[in-house]
Amino acid sequence: MSDAVFMVMMAMFGGAIRVSTPFLLVALGETLTEKTGRINLGLEGNLVLGAMVAYATSYSTGSPWLGVLAAAGTGTVLSAGHGWICKLPKVNDIAVGIAFMTLGTGLAFFFGKPFIQPTAPRLDAIELGNWSSNPQVQQALKINPLFFVGLALAVVLWWMLKNTRWGLIIRMTGDNAAAARAMGISVDRVRLVATAAGGSLAGIAGAFLSLYYPGSWNESLSSGQGLMAVALVIFARWSPIRCVWAALLFGASGALGPALQSIGISKGYYFFNAAPYILTLIIMVLSARSQKAAHEVPGELSIVK
Amino acid sequence: MMKTLISRRRLLKNGAAALAASTMPFGAAHAADKITIGAIYVGTRDDFGWNQSHAAAMDILRQVPGVSVVEEENVAETDAVAKSMESMINFDGANLILATSFGYYNPFVLDIATQYPGVQLRHCAPLWNPDTDPQNAGSYFSYLNQAHYVNGVAAGLSSISGKLGFVAAKPVQTVLSNCNSFLLGARSVNPNATVQVIFTGSWSMPVREAEATNALIDAGCDVISCHVDSPKVVIETAEARGVKTCGHNADQRDLAPNGFITGAESNWSTTYKIYADALMKGETVPNLIAGGYHNDMVMNTPFGAGATPDARAAATAAIKGLKGGKPIYVGPLKDNTGKIVIEGEVDNYAPELETMNYLLEGIIGSTT
Incomplete structure (x- = not known):
């Protein structure tokens, strides 16, 4: 039995790292955007379009990293479009976000047709498990560099928001636009840049899906990772560090269903497959009630105004 | 909005049907040297899976002289499939429509079959009931x-x-x-x-x-x-x-x-060739085709x-x-x-x- 427990633990550990990366990248991007007081619901579109562009670029050039770069570029452009439209008077950022989600997915499906069949070169993993003779440990410790990029970004973002002038400007724009304007800051420009930067991260998240795990392009590739990550930001209460924990938790609970079935606990797999969502709901209910949570919401967000 | 779209379609349809009846030899009873077969897929046609297995058979059918093929991908198992079928019938002149996804059948294939008795509809799953369902509908499936x-x-x-x-x-x-x-x-x-x-x-x-x-x-x-x-x-x-x-x-x-x-x-081309052959000869298109290795399906x-x-x-x-x-x-x-x-x-x-x-x-x- 302890063997079985070890297997499930390893599967969840490995799954946490493999499955969490796209959630983490999108959540970090959205945190940056929302910190300036704007919501970009279009990141699911960035993710799907990024996945397609990355796969296509990798297939055409033979270089998966060029694919990642292309996905980041596409994400930037798409989200800059969102940022620019939201600058116009009386525009609702949530509605624009939904439009961009559909636009991104539509573009990806339209241009992605010829790339469903071919097999593109994929990103390599760093093998950190060679010290162990257990193949399961080795497998779990095959980690894609983008995961570490995500971790590093979380720390940098946290530090930047807390300690730098840019961080202050972003927070002020998000908490009180009028105060920021009084300081001579162009609120629209800050939001445009933050939205575009957030979009590039969502594009990279898409590249992770199509070039690493599960590692192929098709139209059902994303099962709503881009949307779930937006929810994770609220769950992580706009803190980049908490985004890491939220994404890992989500990844691990997503691996629970298949892992339990693999050791023979196969009853009730629908329930286990729903575990991530149930967990999110419970934590949201518990955490959203606290007084502290109310203080952490950027004051300019259209959902709290 | 949905409702007006459909009724406009119906209106167009009635006009088109009247026109077609006077000019074209529609219906199952006549031999035809040119037929159109439509296929509707729930996903993309090159998915390395279910849809591709049908699309590969349609590609074989495309080679048969006199057969033209129309296809539509990513059609949801909703009202969308009814619209796809209507436009294949009214605009492409499809004589036979192959609905390849399970959820297309009830009510969409059944409704369209009732509305367009001159068009054959075949659905890929064992759902057709000879006693209650329209005679111009039918099923085909394989014992994979x-x-x-x-x-x-x-x-x-x-x-x-x-x-x-x-x-x-x-x-x-x-x-x-x-x-x-x-x-x-x-x-x-x-x-x-x-x-x-x-x-x-x-x-x-x-x-x-x-x-x-x-x-x-x-x-x-x-x-x-x-x-x-x-x-x-x-x-x-x-x-x-x-x-x-x-x-x-x-x-x-x-x-x-x-x-x-x-x-x-599954070797769907076996079934699709039987359908095309029957349509070309003006014979009855079989309502039910099922099989496995013994009949090359x-x-x-x-x-x-x-x-x-x-x-x-x-x-x-x-x-x-x-x-x-x-x-x-x-x-x-x-x-x-x-x-x-x-x-x-x-x-x-x-x-x-x-x-x-x-x-x-x-x-x-x-x-x-």
Whole structure:
């Protein structure tokens, strides 16, 4: 039995790292955007379009990293479009976000047709498990560099928001636009840049899906990772560090269903497959009630105004 | 908005139908030298899976002189499919429409068949009821489990551990039957073989399919097969981990140059050629076509590098046996809770197999 427990633990550990990366990248991007007081619901579109562009670029050039770069570029452009439209008077950022989600997915499906069949070169993993003779440990410790990029970004973002002038400007724009304007800051420009930067991260998240795990392009590739990550930001209460924990938790609970079935606990797999969502709901209910949570919401967000 | 669209369509339709009736030899009774066949897919036509198996058959049909083919991809199992069918009938002049996804049938195919009695509609699942459903509708389907049995034979002899893995979408009859036949194929050559099944709960969810594949390999399986809409992710994940694979629905040989053994495929072109032939000759298009190896409706993908010489020989012999009617389910067989589910020899097309809701002894997994 302890063997079985070890297997499930390893599967969840490995799954946490493999499955969490796209959630983490999108959540970090959205945190940056929302910190300036704007919501970009279009990141699911960035993710799907990024996945397609990355796969296509990798297939055409033979270089998966060029694919990642292309996905980041596409994400930037798409989200800059969102940022620019939201600058116009009386525009609702949530509605624009939904439009961009559909636009991104539509573009990806339209241009992605010829790339469903071919097999593109994929990103390599760093093998950190060679010290162990257990193949399961080795497998779990095959980690894609983008995961570490995500971790590093979380720390940098946290530090930047807390300690730098840019961080202050972003927070002020998000908490009180009028105060920021009084300081001579162009609120629209800050939001445009933050939205575009957030979009590039969502594009990279898409590249992770199509070039690493599960590692192929098709139209059902994303099962709503881009949307779930937006929810994770609220769950992580706009803190980049908490985004890491939220994404890992989500990844691990997503691996629970298949892992339990693999050791023979196969009853009730629908329930286990729903575990991530149930967990999110419970934590949201518990955490959203606290007084502290109310203080952490950027004051300019259209959902709290 | 929806309502006005449809009624406008209907209006157009009535005009078009009147025009067509006066100019074109519509209807089943006349021989035709030019026919149009429409196919509607729920996903993309090159998905390495279900849709591709139909699209490949349509490509064969395209070569037949006098047949023109219209296709539409990514049509949801909603009102969208009704609109697709209407536009194929009214704008492309389709004589026959092939609705390839399960959820298209009721009410969409039934409604369109009632509204357009001059057009033939065939749906890919055993749903057509001769007593209550329109006579210009019908069903066609294949017993793909026969090809999964052959997969099992080849997998049983290509595996070292005797532990086979199966990534399954949902515990419905077709999936269970494929999984059980896979096990019986493997047990016919290795009585100790087991099949471990993981249900993903969804027809297409790439990340969970990859997780399931990894979990099966971690549990010691050295051959992986599957029944999901698009097996590409499963096959590629297993190949990347150096594990052998058996395919499902379409030809996946190229995805696994080292480990591919063989795959279970439906041969829809057999059915589609029968339909086209009947339409061209002006004969009645059969309402129901079903079958397996004996009438060329299923096939196995040519062997890949993962198939050992023994496996190739045994699988080829198994195909010969199935063509001659050798039964797959030979009792007494227990399910994996210990209950006897099959007493004696059961014909491969016996109706009692249509109600299968169990996993046989030797399969690790549960349907609930």
